Amino acid sequence: MRVLVVHNYPATGLGQVGAALAEAGAELDQRMAHDGEALPATSDGYDAALLLGGGQNALADEAYPYFPALLDLARDFTARDKAVLGICLGSQLLARAFGGENRIGGAREFGWCPVSLTGEGAVDPVLGGVAPEFRIFQWHDDTFTLPPGAAHLASSGVANSQAFRLGRATYGVQFHFEADRKLVHEWNTAFAGTIAERQPDWPDRYESEAARHGPGADAAGLAIARAWVGLI
Template sequence: MRVAIVENTRVTEAGQVGIALAEAGAQIVTIRAYSGEPLPDFDAHDALVVFGGEQNARDDEKHPHLPDLADLMRRFGDSGKAVLGICLGSQVLARAYGGENLIGSAPEFGWRSIGRTEAGKADPVLSVLPDRFLSFQWHDDTFTLPEGAAHLAENDAARHQAFRIGRAAYGFQFHFEANRDVVRNWMTHFPDLIERKEPGWLARHPKLETTEGPLSDEAGLALARAWVRQITPV
């Protein structure tokens, strides 16, 4: 099982996705696209993971790899290979399939409740979760659903929280990879940004981590394992 991971920002952690890939014995190649490293070779990998970043999915001038990344995600998806886009990755996947990127229209931060749609209940990945679950959010943008996509999860802040295109190309607006260790690391690197984003959240974090963190971690690992099961080595 050969998996390419594309990082779009310096502070990127695989979290629950990394745990699930390690359990499956995946061979992982990490590409730091934000620093100019070339995108992965399609033929050399069975699956593609694209993580988040501070840029928006149309910020081609500052991040010229984004159009090529969108094309690569679509090539993986059209071939039936497994794709996982998280936060920015989901927005680039939506772009790849003709969705509109809605910049700054859906700010959301912290552990938040998300609900499965009817399609999500029948989906091979989302079906592992209860109808409502917790996951970590950190985004300002959202997207319209690409034509033909299955709408899998939603909440009041951003209707399109998860979708699937084709066999196994998945976009998740929420950071289900972000377990409690990842969240603590983000707090260490970005305390001022978090305080501006959600005033008082850092002070509330110890209680939130105790009450909401374990539930989010459980849901995130279940999702990660279910997505990894969609990888078909070729």
């Protein structure tokens, strides 16, 4: 099993998706696209693709000129029935690739926030294994409309488009199910300046929220990660 991992921002990490891929013995080809590393032209030689998150928006082609090629690549993986997973910015890019509308700003969520499965989500092979309502880590300002023909899998009170599926195994997931407590702790350090500016009360509430919501979120996130890897 060979998986292309596209990094769109420094220090994001693979978290629980990385753990699930390691359990499956996957070989990872990690491309630091945000840092100028070239992407493959097609999905040849890969079984799946993982598109990670980032602080930029999904329309930032001028600053990140590889975005259009990444959209083409995601379409190629999907057309050839190879599994694709986009998380946070990755989900926004997937929505764009398949005809959704990116909406910049106005949908801020941060911390362990509630998410609800839709009817389709409750029977989905990846999301259907978690509770109908659960808390999971979020960190985003932007949102998107669902691509035409996508199955709507999850929503929240802030952003209706929390998860979707196209075809058999292309998934866009807005929430950071890969971010277990270990990864969130790492983000607290790596992005301390941004958090202090935008979420100044986070240091005061982090420990209690991690203790209250972290164990359940970690369990749900790992279940989702393993289920997606199972589709590869």
